[in-house]
Amino acid sequence: MKSSRLGAWVALAIGAIYFLVPLIGTFEFSLRMRRDQYSFDAYAIVFADPRFQATLGYSVMMAILTIIVGIALVVPTAYWIELRMPKARPLVEFITLLPLVIPAIVIVFGYLHLYNSSSFLPFTANERSTDVLLVCSYVTLSLPYMYRSVDTGLRAVDVRTLTEAAESLGAGWTTILFKVIFPNVRSGILSGAFLTFAVVVGEFTMASLLDRPAFGPYLQLVGANRAYEPSALAIIAFIVTWASMGLIQIFARAPKGATAAADRTT
Amino acid sequence: MPFLEIESLQKSFGAQTVVHHFEMTIDQGEFITFLGPSGCGKTTILRMIAGFEIPSAGIIRIDGKDVTRFRPNQRNVGMVFQSYALFPNLTVAGNIGFALKVAKRSTAEIKSRVEEMLHLIKLPHLADRYPRQLSGGQQQRVALARALAGRPKVLLLDEPLSALDAKIRVSLRSEIRALQRQLGITSIFVTHDQEEALSISDRIVVLSEGRTAQIGTPFEIYNFPNNRFVASFIGTLSLLPALVVDARNGRLSVDGQDVVTNRPLNGAAVGDAVTVALRPEAITLQPQSENRNNLDAVVEEVGFLGSVIRIRARLNDAVLSLDMFNNPNQPPPELGARVALSFSQDDLLVLDAAVAAA
Numbered sequence: 001m002k003s004s005r006l007g008a009w010v011a012l013a014i015g016a017i018y019f020l021v022p023l024i025g026t027f028e029f030s031l032r033m034r035r036d037q038y039s040f041d042a043y044a045i046v047f048a049d050p051r052f053q054a055t056l057g058y059s060v061m062m063a064i065l066t067i068i069v070g071i072a073l074v075v076p077t078a079y080w081i082e083l084r085m086p087k088a089r090p091l092v093e094f095i096t097l098l099p100l101v102i103p104a105i106v107i108v109f110g111y112l113h114l115y116n117s118s119s120f121l122p123f124t125a126n127e128r129s130t131d132v133l134l135v136c137s138y139v140t141l142s143l144p145y146m147y148r149s150v151d152t153g154l155r156a157v158d159v160r161t162l163t164e165a166a167e168s169l170g171a172g173w174t175t176i177l178f179k180v181i182f183p184n185v186r187s188g189i190l191s192g193a194f195l196t197f198a199v200v201v202g203e204f205t206m207a208s209l210l211d212r213p214a215f216g217p218y219l220q221l222v223g224a225n226r227a228y229e230p231s232a233l234a235i236i237a238f239i240v241t242w243a244s245m246g247l248i249q250i251f252a253r254a255p256k257g258a259t260a261a262a263d264r265t266t
Numbered sequence: 267m268p269f270l271e272i273e274s275l276q277k278s279f280g281a282q283t284v285v286h287h288f289e290m291t292i293d294q295g296e297f298i299t300f301l302g303p304s305g306c307g308k309t310t311i312l313r314m315i316a317g318f319e320i321p322s323a324g325i326i327r328i329d330g331k332d333v334t335r336f337r338p339n340q341r342n343v344g345m346v347f348q349s350y351a352l353f354p355n356l357t358v359a360g361n362i363g364f365a366l367k368v369a370k371r372s373t374a375e376i377k378s379r380v381e382e383m384l385h386l387i388k389l390p391h392l393a394d395r396y397p398r399q400l401s402g403g404q405q406q407r408v409a410l411a412r413a414l415a416g417r418p419k420v421l422l423l424d425e426p427l428s429a430l431d432a433k434i435r436v437s438l439r440s441e442i443r444a445l446q447r448q449l450g451i452t453s454i455f456v457t458h459d460q461e462e463a464l465s466i467s468d469r470i471v472v473l474s475e476g477r478t479a480q481i482g483t484p485f486e487i488y489n490f491p492n493n494r495f496v497a498s499f500i501g502t503l504s505l506l507p508a509l510v511v512d513a514r515n516g517r518l519s520v521d522g523q524d525v526v527t528n529r530p531l532n533g534a535a536v537g538d539a540v541t542v543a544l545r546p547e548a549i550t551l552q553p554q555s556e557n558r559n560n561l562d563a564v565v566e567e568v569g570f571l572g573s574v575i576r577i578r579a580r581l582n583d584a585v586l587s588l589d590m591f592n593n594p595n596q597p598p599p600e601l602g603a604r605v606a607l608s609f610s611q612d613d614l615l616v617l618d619a620a621v622a623a624a
Contacts, residue, residue, distance in 0.1 A: 161351040164318055167338040168345040169365035169416060183355035 023238070030231035042232040051218055052233075056201075059215035062131070063200035066138040067193045070146045073139065075189065078150045079181055082159045096147040099140050104205040111137060112209065130210055137206045138199075145195035153188020154181075190251040194244040202237055267330070269294040269452050270315075270420060275324035277310050284310050285476045288324070295450040297443065301463040302473035303499070308456045311473075312422050315454065317341050328419050344413030348425040350405040352397035358384070358408050359393040365416030383411040386445065403434040410442065414449065421446070421453040427462065439466050460500050464488060472496050494617045497543050504586040505617075508542045510534050516611070518542065521581040525559040527614040534616065541617045546576065548613035549588035551605055559614060561586075561607045565599045579607060 033041040046052050081089055099107070115123035115133060123133040159181065166176045182189070207214030219237065223230040268291035277285040285307040292298055300308035313319040315326055317338035326334045333341050352361050362383050363376045371379075384390045387407040397405055406426055413421060423442070427435040443466050446453050457463055463470050464484040472479040472487060472495070479499075480492045491497035498505070508525075511517040513536050516527045520542060527542070534540050563579035563586065575598045579586050586607060590598070599605055 157354065158349055158351065161347055161349055162353065164316075164338070165345065165347060165351040165353075165412075166364070167318075168316055168341075168343060168422075169412065170339045170342070170368045171364075172339060175368055180353055180355075184353070186355075 023235075026231045027235050030228055030235055033228040042228040043236075046222075046229050046232050046236070051213075055213050055215045055218035058213055059201045059203075059207075062135060062138060062214065063197045065135045066142060066200050067196050069135060070139050070142055070196055071189055071193065074143070074146045074150050074192070075182065075185070076177065078147060078154055079159065079177070082151075082154050083163060092147075093151075096143045099142075100144050104137075104141065104203075105209070107137065107140065108206050108209045124210065127212075130212060134206060134210055134212055134214075137210075138196075138203065141203065141206070142192075142196035142199050145199065146192040149188045149192030149195065150185060151188075153185035156188075157184045187251060191248045194248045198241045198244045201240060268292060269296075269329055270454075271325070271327040272311075272315070273325040273327075275311065275314060275326065276322045277307070277314060277319060278322045283322075283476060285314075285321075288476075288478060290471065290478075290481065292452060292454070294452055297446055297453045297455065297466065297468045299455045299457060299463040299467040299470045300473060301457060301460060301470050301499075302479075303458060305475075306473040307476040308458075308471075308473050309424055310476075312424055312454060312456050315420070316343050316345050316422050342416070342418050344416065344418035344421045346406070346409050346413050346421070346423045346426045348428050350397070350402070350409045350429075352405055352409055352412070354397055357394050357396055358389070358400070361397070361408055362411045362415050364412060369416065379415055383415050386414075386448075387411045402430050403438055406430065406438060407441070410445070414445075414451070419452065421451050423453065423455045425456055425458070427457070427459075435462075442466070464500070472499060474499075491543075491615070491617075494541065494543075497615065497617060502546050502587055503543045504546070504584075506542050506544070506581070506584045506586070508540050508616075510536050510538045510540060512536065518614075518616075520561065521584060523561055523581075525561065525614060526611045527616055528611045529614060529616050531616050543615040543617055544586060544609060544613060546587040546589040549586065549607050549609045551588075551590065551599065552608055555608070558608050558610055561609075563605055563607050565601055565603045565605055568598050568601065570598070579605060 030042050031038040031040065033039060033045075077092070081092055111133060112124065115121050117125040123129045162180055162184070163176055166180045171179070202216055202219070203214065204216035204220055208217040208220070219230070219233055222233055270290075270292040272288060272290045272292075275285060275288040276283065284305075288307075288311055290298075300311060302308050310319060314321050317333070317336055317340075321334060324334070325332055328341065328343070353364065356364065359380050363380045366376045366379055380393070381390070384393055387410060389404060389407060389411075392400065392404065392408075397408070400408065406429075410426070426442070427439055430438065439462055442455075455463075455466060464487075467484055469481060469483055470487050471481050474495045480487060480496045482490070487496060488500055491500065494505075497503050506520050508518045508520045510531065511519050511524070513531055513534065516529070516531065518525050518527060518540070525542075531540070561581065563581050565577060566580045566585065567578040569576040569578075570592075573592055575590050575592055577588050577590065577598065579588065588607060
């Protein structure tokens with residue numbers, strides 16, 4: 001008993017060291033821009049760089065659009081599969097996992113081949129339509145996270161019976177979707193949304209090859225040309241990601257009714 | 267004029283037919299129970315009335331209107347589910363008011379109707395609770411109030427008590443019945459529990475393998491089962507092989523002993539082998555009196571259940587169960603004792619040979 005607890009602590013310590021030491025090292029390095037003393041100069045420079053604000057703003061915008069499109073696509077799909085086509089679930093799960101298996105670079109080359117300015121669908125012809133293409137590609141990239149989160153949320157409530165109950169009370173499809181299904185899978189939708197946010201904000205390949213001014217390519221550019229600022233940026237990116245994770249935790253626990261059904265099914 | 271009419275309703279899933287030509291008419295305010303073992307089609311018929319399943323053939327009319335092809339939300343039929351199916355994101359009041367809100371009634375009207383329903387189910391203090399904060403029995407009462415709040419034409423209850431523990435099940439079923447009488451709402455209750463069905467219904471529909479085995483009042487179903495399935499599914503019944511000796515006078519031979527029945531022989535002729543049945547409460551160990559049947563048997567088992575003593579007695583090639591009330595002045599017979607089983611000529615059922623074979 002006692003030795004197994006000790007073993008667990010050792011494992012935890014090794015994990016913590018593996019994870020924390022590089023992080024602390026990066027943080028420490030990011031403070032050493034001024035000779036012989038610690039300072040936040042690197043952070044000041046990063047925050048003062050107009051490209052930092054522009055690219056981060058652009059990526060946040062893309063992330064929000066991706067989340068909206070993703071929710072609109074995934075929630076009704078997952079709901080319909082749970083309700084009417086449970087046999088199709090393995091196939092859809094497989095499809096949603098494909099973006100994890102197919103490298104982003106393959107997907108983006110596919111896009112460039114299909115949608116180049118001389119193709120029948122010239123998405124890359126101007127900046128706005130390229131943004132549309134980029135959002136579509138981000139929806140694809142975040143599909144595994146969004147689908148899984150929503151599907152888990154849907155399975156925790158008895159979707160079929162709740163739908164029937166709402167129907168027998170006179171509700172139509174839009175009422176069922178917005179008044180019954182969305183509120184009860186809210187925590188699933190939110191965790192999908194924050195994971196999507198974290199994925200999109202730091203994404204490099206798609207944005208770079210589609211030549212859009214996103215945060216990922218900016219990180220790479222600074223990393224290639226500067227010494228201390230990349231470390232500061234890495235720490236900032238970490239904080240953004242962690243904030244997303246923290247928000248998942250808060251929202252996944254707080255919803256007033258959504259977790260109740262999950263409790264009951266256990 | 268009947269309120270709910272069901273005409274030759276049929277349902278198949280692929281090659282499998284689960285409901286065969288179901289026919290029934292139900293009057294306004296009647297409480298009907300569909301009773302049968304799992305897979306008998308009772309829930310499927312209920313779901314077709316609710317609109318969750320489309321019949322393969324047949325017509326359903328509610329209040330004279332053909333609703334067979336209507337969507338569930340166009341039928342104005344209330345439904346109570348086994349799993350309660352309350353909306354976890356809404357309070358008790360929100361759940362009860364859901365149908366009225368969907369129907370876009372005024373806030374004041376919703377509020378007063380919700381209060382009225384909360385009083386009806388005797389939970390006025392729980393309006394602001396969430397379903398997860400309620401016990402199972404409370405949740406099911408809220409589900410009942412939710413189904414009734416929109417004043418449906420028909421109330422459907424799909425095994426609403428199965429998920430509850432025994433004590434609540436009994437008290438809630440009489441509450442449901444009282445509420446149904448008070449509101450006069452036409453109701454259909456699905457269960458596999460025969461005691462529940464007998465205690466709550468105006469009429470019972472016994473179903474077996476997608477067909478109607480018998481429709482009748484609890485009294486008729488219990489005392490005059492049409493066939494072997496109904497007889498054995500409802501209550502305890504001892505089945506005995508018998509030979510017809512005299513068809514006109516109802517004389518039979520059971521285990522080589524003569525007995526007489528006043529019940530119809532269902533067309534059996536002299537020399538035919540039939541199955542006869544006896545309820546345990548029909549048999550006594552009292553000495554024979556006039557116009558009663560008498561069978562000699564050996565006591566094989568005595569079960570003391572408190573108010574009732576259940577005895578198993580063996581004939582040569584059959585076993586009978588009989589119940590006697592506990593009486594401190596009359597100890598039960600010993601194991602192995604020879605006893606005379608006495609029963610009325612009216613209590614010896616002859617089961618329909620044709621259906622018994624099915």
